[in-house]
Amino acid sequence: MDLVLLRKVNHRNVELHDNQPGETIGVLRKDGTYTYVRWLGFISKNDAVASGGRPVKLRVSRIGRKDGWHTRWRDVEPGRHVKGCLTPAGVFAVYDADVFVV
Numbered sequence: 001m002d003l004v005l006l007r008k009v010n011h012r013n014v015e016l017h018d019n020q021p022g023e024t025i026g027v028l029r030k031d032g033t034y035t036y037v038r039w040l041g042f043i044s045k046n047d048a049v050a051s052g053g054r055p056v057k058l059r060v061s062r063i064g065r066k067d068g069w070h071t072r073w074r075d076v077e078p079g080r081h082v083k084g085c086l087t088p089a090g091v092f093a094v095y096d097a098d099v100f101v102v
Contacts, residue, residue, distance in 0.1 A: 006062035016060075053087040056085070058083070062075055081101070082101055083099075083102050
């Protein structure tokens with residue numbers, strides 16, 4: 001998978017790649033706060049539906065696509081989120097041709 005997400009922790013940027021153990025990502029709660037959940041990687045839209053996971057919104061600042069040695073980044077507008085799939089084991093970012101921004 002050549003997709004990558006970027007989240008901010010204070011002034012540090014954390015890249016989230018597929019199958020990257022030990023990281024967490026913010027999941028938007030109904031009260032407008034975030035809870036941090038275990039990052040599981042990326043999942044296709046079809047697999048997310050089949051998994052029975054719950055749709056959630058993920059807090060990220062940028063979406064990237066690896067292009068050889070470089071990553072082409074695009075910013076996620078303030079107030080927008082990446083679509084996620086919450087499972088008992090953790091959370092995935094959902095993609096089709098690209099990551100879904102909602």
